[in-house]
Amino acid sequence: MAPRSRKPIVNHFNVMVVGFAGVGKTSFVRTLLESLKMTMPQDKRDTMFQPSSNGNGQTLIEGPLERTLVPYTVSIDAEVDGDKMVLTLIDTPGFQSSYLIDKQLNDIIGYIEHQFDLTLAEESKVKRNTKAVDTQVHACLYFVDPSKRDLDEQDIRVLNKLSRRANVIPVIGKADTLTLAQRNRLRPTIIKSIYNSHRIPVYGMPEDDDDEDEAEEAATEATDGTDEKTPDAVDTKPKERATLDDFLEQFHSEDEDDEVLAFVDYLRSIPFSVIACEEDPETGSPLKIQDGDKTIHLGRDYGWGKIDCLSDDVSDFNRLKTMLLVSHRRILISDTLERFYEQYRTERLLQRRATKYKSVVASKQILQDLSTI
Numbered sequence: 114m115a116p117r118s119r120k121p122i123v124n125h126f127n128v129m130v131v132g133f134a135g136v137g138k139t140s141f142v143r144t145l146l147e148s149l150k151m152t153m154p155q156d157k158r159d160t161m162f163q164p165s166s167n168g169n170g171q172t173l174i175e176g177p178l179e180r181t182l183v184p185y186t187v188s189i190d191a192e193v194d195g196d197k198m199v200l201t202l203i204d205t206p207g208f209q210s211s212y213l214i215d216k217q218l219n220d221i222i223g224y225i226e227h228q229f230d231l232t233l234a235e236e237s238k239v240k241r242n243t244k245a246v247d248t249q250v251h252a253c254l255y256f257v258d259p260s261k262r263d264l265d266e267q268d269i270r271v272l273n274k275l276s277r278r279a280n281v282i283p284v285i286g287k288a289d290t291l292t293l294a295q296r297n298r299l300r301p302t303i304i305k306s307i308y309n310s311h312r313i314p315v316y317g318m319p320e321d322d323d324d325e326d327e328a329e330e331a332a333t334e335a336t337d338g339t340d341e342k343t344p345d346a347v348d349t350k351p352k353e354r355a356t357l358d359d360f361l362e363q364f365h366s367e368d369e370d371d372e373v374l375a376f377v378d379y380l381r382s383i384p385f386s387v388i389a390c391e392e393d394p395e396t397g398s399p400l401k402i403q404d405g406d407k408t409i410h411l412g413r414d415y416g417w418g419k420i421d422c423l424s425d426d427v428s429d430f431n432r433l434k435t436m437l438l439v440s441h442r443r444i445l446i447s448d449t450l451e452r453f454y455e456q457y458r459t460e461r462l463l464q465r466r467a468t469k470y471k472s473v474v475a476s477k478q479i480l481q482d483l484s485t486i
C-alpha cells in the first residue's frame with residue numbers, strides 16, 4: 114500500500130509596514146518580494162502573488178509607484194533557508210498631515226485588533242477550523258523618515274501606540290539619501306530616544322524591571338516608615354539608564370545561548386537602514402542596471418555611481434530579511450500570540466464582562482423604575 118501523503122503544515126508569517134508618506138514603504142515591499150522571487154525557480158515566479166486589490170480591481174503591487182491610499186496585502190509562498198512559509202506583507206497608507214495621524218493610526222490599530230478578533234472568534238467555536246489561517250500581524254516595520262534628525266513627537270506617539278499591539282521594529286528607509294556620517298549620527302539618536310528618553314517597548318527592548326523594583330522598594334520603605342523620607346519626598350522616578358550599547362556590552366558570544374545572541378545582534382542592528390531598488394516609472398518593475406559586465410537586478414543608478422540594494426556594503430536589507438524570516442520569525446510569531454493576543458483577549462473579556470454587568474444593573478434599575486409607576 115502506498116504511504117499516505119502528509120500535507121505539510123503551512124506556516125503563515127505576516128509583516129506590516131507603517132510610517133509617514135513617501136518614506137519608501139511600498140518600494141521596500143516590492144524590493145523584498147523581488148528579492149524572494151529571484152531565488153525561486155522560474156516556473157513558480159508568476160504564480161506566487163495573490164495581491165489584494167484597491168477595490169477597483171487594480172492590484173497595488175504592480176505598475177507605476179503610487180501613493181498608497183488603502184491598506185493592501187500581498188502574499189507569497191517563500192522558502193528561506195529551507196523553511197517554507199506563506200509570507201504576507203501588509204502595506205499601509207503613509208501618515209499625512211498631523212491632524213490626520215490619529216485617524217490613520219486608529220485604522221492601522223483597528224486592522225491589527227481585527228485579526229485578534231478573528232482568532233478570538235475561532236477560539237470560541239465549539240468545533241474549531243483546524244485549517245484557519247493565522248492572520249495576526251507578527252512584525253510591524255516602522256519606517257523613520259531619513260530627513261529627520263531624531264524621532265519627533267508624532268513618531269513617539271505612533272511608536273508607543275503600535276508597540277502596545279505588535280512587535281515594532283524600527284527601520285530607516287531611503288538610507289541612500291544619508292551620508293555615512295549622517296547615518297552614524299541618526300542611529301544612536303533614535304536608539305537614545307527609544308531606549309533612554311521615552312522607553313518605548315519596541316520589539317526586543319530590554320525591560321526595566323530593576324528600575325521598577327527599586328522605585329517600588331523605595332516607596333514601600335517610605336510608607337513603612339523604614340526610611341527617613343516622607344512618602345511625598347520619595348523619588349519614584351526610575352534611575353537613568355546606561356546607553357543600549359553599554360547594556361549590550363555585558364553579553365559575550367561564548368557565554369550566551371543562540372536566542373540571547375540573536376537578540377543582541379538584532380539590538381545592535383536597529384534601526385535597520387534599507388535602500389529600495391529603482392523602478393521603471395512606466396511599469397513599476399525594477400530597473401535592470403548595467404554596471405560594466407554585470408547586471409544589477411535590484412539596484413539604483415545615481416549617474417555618478419551604481420549600487421546593488423541587496424549588498425551588505427550599502428544597506429541592512431539582508432540583515433533585516435534574515436532577522437525577520439530566519440532568526441526571529443518563530444519568536445515574533447509566539448510573542449504575538451502569547452503577549453499581544455493574550456493581552457488583547459484579556460482586555461476584550463473584561464470589557465464584555467463590564468458591559469454585561471452594566472446591562473444587568475441597568476435592566477434591574479429599569480425593572481425597579483417600572484414597578485414604581
Ligand SMILES: Nc1nc2c(ncn2[C@@H]2O[C@H](COP(=O)(O)OP(=O)(O)OP(=O)(O)O)[C@@H](O)[C@H]2O)c(=O)[nH]1
Nearest residue numbers: 134135136137138139140180181206207287388389
Ligand atoms: N533614493 C531613494 N528613493 C526611494 C527609496 N525608496 C523609495 N524611494 C522613492 O521615494 C518615493 C516614495 O516611495 P514609496 O515607496 O511610494 O513610499 P511610501 O512610504 O510607500 O509612500 P506612501 O504610499 O505615500 O505612504 C518614490 O519616488 C520612490 O521611488 C530609496 O531607498 N532611496
